[in-house]
Structure formats: C-alpha cells, structure tokens
Amino acid sequence: MAEITYLEAIRQALFEEMERDENVFCLGEDIGVYGGAFKVTDGLLARFGEQRVIDTPISEAAIVGAAAGAAHMGMRPVAEMQFIDFISVAYDMLTNYVATSRYRAGLPCPIVVRGPSGGYVRGGPFHSQNPEAAFLHTPGLKIVYPATASDAKGLLKAAIRDDDPVLYFEHKFLYRRVKEVVPDGDHVVPIGEARLAREGTDLSIITYAACVWKALEAAEQLEKEDGLSVEVLDLRSLLPMDDAAIIATVRKTNRALIVHEDTRTGGVAGEITARINEQAFEWLDAPLLRVTAADVPLPYSPPLEDYVLPQTADIVAVARRLAAY
Amino acid sequence: MAEITYLEAIRQALFEEMERDENVFCLGEDIGVYGGAFKVTDGLLARFGEQRVIDTPISEAAIVGAAAGAAHMGMRPVAEMQFIDFISVAYDMLTNYVATSRYRAGLPCPIVVRGPSGGYVRGGPFHSQNPEAAFLHTPGLKIVYPATASDAKGLLKAAIRDDDPVLYFEHKFLYRRVKEVVPDGDHVVPIGEARLAREGTDLSIITYAACVWKALEAAEQLEKEDGLSVEVLDLRSLLPMDDAAIIATVRKTNRALIVHEDTRTGGVAGEITARINEQAFEWLDAPLLRVTAADVPLPYSPPLEDYVLPQTADIVAVARRLAAY
C-alpha cells in the first residue's frame, strides 16, 4: 500500500464510487477532457464516458440546479465548482431549492457539491475562499471539510452515499502537500464525527481543514518549548457538528482555542463558542479564544496573505496566553 | 407631531433623502407605478419621476450590480429586494463585487440594499427569511436591522449617507404594527450603536428586530411575575456590532440571553457569544443562552411557524432558568 496525496484520495473516491454505483456522475466546468483545473477528475472521462463526466457551460446555478433535478430522479450527482469561490453564484439554488427540498416537498436531493477551497496559495480574494460559514446557517445542508488524505477519501464516499445534499470542501493547499497511506478497501468516514488528531491534557485546539496542520505544528512546538500537552480536535464535519467530541475535549482540558482560516466575524468559531458555552460552561477555566483570519477580503501579495491568515506562530502565542490564564 | 408607522418612517426617509440629494435614486421590482409590494415606495414615482424611481426586470443580481456601478459614478442608489429572500440571487454580486470594491480597487460603493424581512406573518419558507447571518461573515458590508419607527427612519438615512454598502433589513411584521412619534428634523441614527431599550439589573437580553418587542414583553412579565429587573439591548446594527454596549450590559447584569428570530446554528448569536466570552468572561455568572428559531426552513402553517419561531414565553422560560442559575 502506497501513500497517496489528498488530491489522489479525492480522485480515487470519485473513481470507486462511479464504479460502484452507475447513478453516480460528475458535472462541472472543464472536468472532462481537461480533467479539472487541478486534475482532480483526471481519467474519469476516459473510464466513464461523456454521459457520466459532463463538461458544462459556465453556469454554477445551473450546475447545482441540474444536479438537484437529476438527484430527484435517483441519480447521485457530484458537481464541481472550478474554484469554490464560484459557489456564490449558486447560493440561491443551494440555500433555497436544494436545502429545503426534503423538508418542504419530501423530495430527496442527494447531491454533492465539491471544489477547491482555501488560501495560503497566493490566490487572492476570489480563488482562496472558505465558504463554510455562509452555509452553516442553512438547515438541510451538510458540510464536510477534510484535513487528511484518508478523510478526503472517506468523507467523499460518505457524501456521495448520503441521502441529503453535502457540501464537500477540499483544501487546495493540501492537495499535493499532504500524503498518507489510506486504509484499504471501501473506506468510508461517517459524516458528523470529529477526529482526535492529537491527544493532550492541558488545552484543546478545535479546528478543521488546513489549520489542523498548523495546530499540530503548534502543539509540537508548545510541547517542546513549554512542556504543554495540547489536544487537537479535527472537526472534519461542520454540519452536523460533533458536539460530543467538542464537549469531551473541553471538559477534559478546561481550556480551548478555536482556529479557522476563515475570517473572524460570523465565522464558524462563533457557533462552536456558543455550543461550548451552553454545554460546558462550568468546565471552562479560561475564555474560549479564537485564532482566525482578520476581517478583510484575502489579499494576494505574500506578506499580506501571510499576515491576514492564521499562522502557527499565532496559535502558539494564543495557546500560551490561554495556558497562563 | 403625529405618530407614524415603521413603514411610513422608511418611506419618509427615502423621500427626505431623495429631496436632499439628487444623487439618491431607487431601483427594484414594482417600486414605481405600484409603489412596491408593501407600498414602501408609494408616491416616490409621482414626486421624483421615472429616472429616479426605476422599475427593473426580475433580476436581483443586476439590480445590485447596477446599483454598484452607479455608486461608483457618484450616485447613491437604494435597491429594493421585493422580499429580502430574493437577495440570495444577488449573493455573488454582494459578497464578491460590492463588499470588496473599496478594499481591492479603492472604488467606493455606497449602495443600500433594503427589503421586507422576517417572519411571524405566515409567509412560508421563501417570504420570511432573516438573511443577516449569511452576510455577517462578509467584511466590507454593513448590516442594520431596526426595531422601531425612529430607528427605521434614522438608520435608513444613515445608510444612504454612508460611504460604504449597507444592507438595510426591515421587518415586515413591524411595518404597520409599530408606531411612534419620530424625532423632528433630520433624524439620523449612527450605524454601529446599539440602543438600550430597557434598563435592568438582574439579567440582559441582547436582541434585534422584531424580537426586541418580544423581549420587552418578556421583561414586563418577568418583572411582574418574578420581580426580575431585565435589561434589553436592541443591537440595531449587526455589522459593525456595538461591542462596548454588549460588554457593558453583560458586566452590569452578569447574565445574558441572546434572542434572534433566525435559525440557531450559524446564527448571529454565536458571534455575540464569542465576543462576550472573549471580553467579559470573568463577569459571567451563568452560561450565555440562546433563544432562536429551530433549525428548520420556516414552515407556513400557523401552529408550525409559531412553534419554530421564538416567542415571548420562550424568552420568559429561559430568563427564569438563567436567573435561577
């Protein structure tokens, strides 16, 4: 068993699911002949043909809407946004049509909408977005955002098999930078379960996506330099959120920081804070602190992007403050 | 000086601002001849003519985009969404183009996007939405959501004069149900300042829009039946948020509940919780509790809508729990 990249894990999940179930098909811009802007769908066209790997016009609302219609008829569409930033064009379709379909009409809408997300890549304000907070607020959707190759594969399989719509965000910084041996066989990671990425006893870092790796780096450094034992919880699923795992780590360490790459105000960390506050208030020995991007559109020049996005040094600084509280 | 309704206050603000500044104009669906679905723009066409009161095609993205373009050229457009639910179609324009305009291009984009929002009116899932949480997450936008006729007028004037884009949500349940004498003259309410709607010492209710009235009812009842002194803070502005006022009330009463009509997960209450947690942790004698809509698309039948949305009785129940904590 060889190591595979995060990107290859996604490709494998698509491949295997399309082999497994003939109702699974892909649609999106330049996913066929070209294999996708990042080559995530490379080889799918050759294997599955034009009927199941559909190059569409530049029409994100129609891509999502058509996926929904096909899903009603029993298909399992996987729609690609060339960059996840363009999901904004499909915001109405997703929040109003797709998310409410089962509830208002009893009509299942098992679609997956996936695409390259996130920053640290000098992509500028329109090729670096983290759209999770905009959808966290929509009952009827599910949201996953894996950090590892295994989870990338297992969560995509779970998303495709899920009977409800799932937004699957893949972090483009991790595409080729993260590698591991992925479990053999039909590896499925259930939606809604967090992953304990590192055990610790002094404080908890609750995070997801690319920031998991920064949190792990920070934990390492804090252990070496400060002798602190830091627990890192990788949420993986944001909707539904694994309250049990969040509460467990907070009750264990009594101190938590929440880290995400997305901007601060209105970001996912607020929701996590509220849940901890409601369910583990008496266990808190210090305020919950957030490490996030600054509240600005993400600029492109390296010194600006580096300053705006959360870095390992930021996590270390805040963790020290928290430990000393 | 006579009492005017919340709706009339909005109409007056539009009227007065269009009189004051010839660059102010309105555009939207059925706002001219018809005077708007709720008659908010009634009379504007007759007074200001077709050039300044523009009936558009059913094209929310174009309405917002065109407003932005005109704003670049020095105009002060006020765009109406016939129901605020349709702002979802303009989500891309607002979050990507409008919000970033000043930052990425140095191009001011002083537009106002306004429209009837909120539930309690048997409007069903697509005529009752509270879209604030979807935009709270977007640096570059401002968001206001008044509860009283005076604030409806004063905040709309401030929004029109603001040099940045403002989302102005008006609560349709309040349109004709809320009345008061509005201050004479050029009444402007600064964006970013909360309003203390009721003073109290035992606990704080932090809220906005229609829920302000439910909170005041609850406070009344709690005073009568439980002898509790309840403070009610009406945020009025959500972005920027008045941290000073929020922190002041929490430090004063040491117990707070946050009430909003919007769904719970990913709602504005999460952000407020995080801010209080960060800035007033040591002052909290009890967990911050949320009273919100349940996490479902808003159903239309009265028993369902009533059950899903926050009611005065809910606030009373939670306040009692909090007081007893």
Added chain:
Amino acid sequence: MATRAGGARDTQRTARAARQAAAPAEGRPSALLGRDGKVELYYYMRLTRSLEERLVNLYRQTKVVGGLFRSLGQEADAVGSAYALDRGKGDILSPLIRNLGSMLVQGARPVEILRQYMAKGDSPTRGRELNIHYGDLARGFIGQISHLGDMVPVMAGVTLSFKMRGERRVGLVYVGDGATSTAAFHEGINLAAVQRCPLVVIVENNGYAYSTPLARQTAVSELRDKALAYGIPGIRADGNDVLATYDVTKQAVERARRGDGVTLIELVTYRRKGHAEHDNQSYVPEGEIERWETTNDPIDRYVRELLEADRVPPGELSAIDERVRDEIDRATAEAEAAPLPEPEDSLVGVYSDPPAMEALWYKASMVDRPARERAAARGGSDG
C-alpha cells in the same frame, strides 16, 4: 467583416429553419384527440376556474392562510400544454403559480389544493409550503419554489437524467414573462439546450409581472425570440386557444422525445386578476381587462368551439359543470374538517438522518409531552 461565418443572413436562415422544424404540421395533433379528449380538456379548464372561485370565497372568509393567486383567463394555456404530456410514459412537469390547471391534468386533487391553501396538517406539504407549491413524482409534477426561474435548471437536471438513462420521457417547465429575466432561467435553459435535454419550456406571456408590463421587462416584443440566444426553436401560439396550445406543445414534446432537444414555446395570454388577490391592478390601462374578458375568455371560446364545431350538446357541458361543483363541494368539506398540523411536526424531515431535529430544550415547557421532560430536566445545556 465576418470571418468565421457568412453574416446576418446565415443566422436568420438557421433561426427560420429551426422554427419551421417545430412549426405545426398540416395535421394538427389535436385532430387525434377525439371527442372524449376534447371534453376532458373542458373539464380541466372548468375545474381550474371553479376551484379558484371557491378559493376566493374561502379567502374572503379568511380561511385561506396567505395570499391567493388566480389564473383567471389563463386556464387554457396550462391545461392544453400539460395535456400534451404522456403520463403513461412518465413525463414530468413543473408548474408556476398560474398553472394550477396543469397540476390538475397530472392528477392533483382539489382537496389537496384546498388543504394547501388552508395550511392543514394533512396537506401534501403538511402545512409547510403555501398554495400550489407541492409536487408528486409518481403523478409527474414537481413543486415549485418561490424564487422565479429556479425550476428551469432543476428540470434541466430531471430531463438530463432521462437522457443519460436512455428513457424516452419528457419534461416541461413553466415560466412567466417576468421570469425570463432571471439568472436561473438563462443558465438552466442554456445548459438544457447545449445538452439537448428532452425539455419543453413554456413561457406564459400574460402581459405582466406583478405590476411590470412586458415592455419594462425586456426589449423584445415577442418572448419566443429568447430562444434564438440558445440555438433552439422558439414558437409562439395563442395561449387562450386550448387546442392551439395543445398542438404546439404536443409537437415540442414529441420533438424532445425523439431526442431533438429543447423547444421554447411562448403562449400569449392575459392575467385578468391582480398578481394576488390583494392587488387592485390600478396600473392596468382602462378597458384592457374587460376587453380580454369579453372577447377572449378561453373557456367561452372553447365552449363555442365544442358546441359549434364538435356539436357537443350543451347539456353535456352543464353536466360537467355540475360534477365539478360537487367535487369541489365535497373537497371543501373534507379540507375544512381537517385539523392544522401538530407544532412538533415542524421538526421532522429536514434530513433523512436524523429523522427529526431535537426540540429546543425550552420549548418543552410549552407543549406538554412526556418525551420532552427529559430534555427540560437537562437544564440549560443542550443547545
């Protein structure tokens, strides 16, 4: 000046050819309808109108929750076009707010409509959605949402799946004149066109979008021209002539079934009532409504045709009117008797799993159910 092709004329030729390909042939499909079919068309038009009239009564008695939307004077276009689908083959349509008639043709029952409008617990959406916003895949109709245009991409996807699976089924989607300006209409019809989906797009041109006349909606005077931007045939027909409507739709449906792709059909009609019951139509030029009412009522026109051309005895039609009245009376009684939904049903069915959202802990004190005690007892701690 043009390099890659030969200028304006070619395009016009293409457009004309496309139109001719879909233009009605000599033998009108409706000629094959037979007497029963023709009378059935009358039944559905009458049922539509009478059911809406009943709804007006209920609305005035404040038994309707929310607004009331009429299709008075537009019954022919909805009924005639829907009738062109083949329910036996699994064709599917998606109606808009003025296409009650199309749903009735697909088998929607008056009692369902009444329950929807009265927000009853046993309405098709269990009180969650308003008016005619509901669907049933088994009977071949998908419920619309309010956001105009959104059903076009959805029906593109429905029909894409027909194509992918080699099923010889057809989809039909309605939009209003106003909805042609929406983002979703454009993206959806273009995707369907380029994928040659078996889809018929009916543009119901009733002259207004709420208060906005066509001339403020678009600079084209005929909406069939919208088809030219998508490389598909655009047909225009008299939407107040039920047989003409049937004919053009039938041809487009068969074209789609043959695998020749999307057709756009503009059906010209007129909205005689306001956008909804509350709208007083003050923006309508004087006399316009009366003119359409007196000279171009689709039911009056069809009755004349049935009596004169098809020699249907008047008594047969009044018997149908009678039957429709009975049906609606029974449905009204049934719908009125039904209870409103249970509050907690609002938590059910957002996801397949979990089957219901957990009740917010403090709601327990309001609905007195043992199942909620546990949650309440937990204290302010379960979110």
Added chain:
Amino acid sequence: MATRAGGARDTQRTARAARQAAAPAEGRPSALLGRDGKVELYYYMRLTRSLEERLVNLYRQTKVVGGLFRSLGQEADAVGSAYALDRGKGDILSPLIRNLGSMLVQGARPVEILRQYMAKGDSPTRGRELNIHYGDLARGFIGQISHLGDMVPVMAGVTLSFKMRGERRVGLVYVGDGATSTAAFHEGINLAAVQRCPLVVIVENNGYAYSTPLARQTAVSELRDKALAYGIPGIRADGNDVLATYDVTKQAVERARRGDGVTLIELVTYRRKGHAEHDNQSYVPEGEIERWETTNDPIDRYVRELLEADRVPPGELSAIDERVRDEIDRATAEAEAAPLPEPEDSLVGVYSDPPAMEALWYKASMVDRPARERAAARGGSDG
C-alpha cells in the same frame, strides 16, 4: 396560431432591421483615423504583445506571483475596440483577463501591470489583487473581479448613471464566449437593454473557455445571436482585423452616445495560448493553433496593411518596436526594484470608516510596532 403578432416573419424583420441599423455604413470610421491614429493602433498592439512576452520571462524566473494570462493573437480585438471610445468625453470600459490591450489604450502603464503581477506594495491595488485586475476611473477603466459576467451589471449601472444625468458618455464591457452562459451576463445585459443604457458589450469569441469549446458552451454557432434575446443589435466582426474591430465598435459607441441603447458585438478571434501559462492545451485539435498563428496573426496582418496600403516605412514600425522595448525595460527595472507591501497594510481600507481594521491582538507579537503594544497589553479580550 399567433394572436398578438404575425408570426416568425415579423420577428425576423425586426431582427434584421436592428442589425442593419448598426451595420457599418459606406464610409468606414477608420477611414478618418489618419496616419497617426493607425500607427498608434500598431503601437498598442505591439506594446500588449511585448509586455506579455516580458511577463512570460518574469514568470519563468518565478517573479510573477500567481498565474499568467496571455492574449497572444487577440491583441487586435482589445486594442481596436477600446480605441473606439472617446477618452476626452469620459467613456469607461471594463476589461476581461485577455484585454490588457484595452487598458493600455486607456492609459494603463506597463509598470503598473508589472507591479500587479509581481504583487508589489506600490502596485495599483497595493498587492491585494492579481494581474490586470485593477482600474482607474480617471483614466476610464474599471477593474474586473474573477467572477465572470459580474462586470456586465456593473457597467449597466455605470451607463445608467450616464443616462440619468444626461451625460453623453459611453461604457464598454468585455466578456468571453464562456461568460455568455453566466447569470450576471444575462441579467445585466437585459437590464441595460430595457433601460437603453449607452453600453457596448463586446463578446470576445476566442473559441474556448478554458478547455471548453464553443459547441459545449452554447447551442448557437454565432454569439451575436445572443443579442436577439435582448432586442438589441448583434454584430459579428473579425476580431483579428484591428480596423474592422475599430469600425464596428465605433459605430456602436456612436449609436449608444446618440441614446439608441445597447449593442452586442461578437469579435471572432482565437486564443493561441492556454487558459493560463500552466495549461498545455492538450485538448486543442492538432494544427489549429499553428493555422491561426501562420495565417491569421493580427499584428502580422496589420503590419502588412500598414506597409502596403498606408505606405508606412518599415523603419517607422521598428522604431516603435524599439520604443516599446525600452519602455518595458525601464518599467521592469522600476517594478522589480519596488518592495512588497507591509503586512499591516492588509488591514487598511475595508471601510471608509474606520480607515483600518484593528489588528488581532495576538498579531502584535509578530510585528514589532509600538502602536500594537496597547492591544497586546489588553490580554485575550479584544476579539
């Protein structure tokens, strides 16, 4: 069958009339350009190409941050169309990614472009936005954002304001063939058309949208047909003929200035490079690129025309090439010498008020500035 109007023929007549109204008259506008104007067109085309070639060098040296987008073989359409605007009158354009040439015509300076690509602190966007995404109202161009189509509604609004204020200014917006499928294109052009805004929409048909050929983007074969859905003239011209491009655009600009509304112009050209530098164009049929390069390079074609028809001495053109090279050399040196932005500049200018966002308290430990001490001293408490 059609009631309110007379069927297919009328529409075609309208469409034809609209086209003729905008079709080039006998005297081509470019005939009035004069020798200087014609030579200047050459200068801008050459400047575009040479500047991009310099960028390729810098890209290979990894001095460009992010992707590099070429307009090789498309210089004529951008330059010729922009040249038809009247900068003195305050006309404004909004370019797309392959319209560097149009910005240069409006007065964008090579050093600005280079600084943008190198993410420098003194670039027009201070390192916030990429490549040619920037604008300057004073010089008459507005910067695009990445989301395709979004500039169409924005330019509808810009030109709406011209109309409202009675200014005789014109706007011009570029979209690619692929962007015609976007929601924003549709909503924006329709609004502009119905409002008769003084707007020219250039659809640059270069055969591909990333890897997607036109035939998968839309079922029309000529993009000018998109105009027919909006009731506006649609013109098609050879985008690799700079004078033809100038002519059709000039006529559309004057039409707009007269108050006759929107024109859509399809400029036929070809994208000889990949979507961006990293794209190897494996999806392009063999020989296609070479054919365009050898037989239809817009600069080669124009050079022949200048030398033969206008009898410009070859030395004059090579002097321009020289001047361009010098200009770019100087600009490169200047741009390379400039520093990257200061990290904290990232906090400035989200709003007019406050002028900068407060730094997150923990960032203070990273950048050692006294101003931040205060925030840090406050502890974990200022959000």
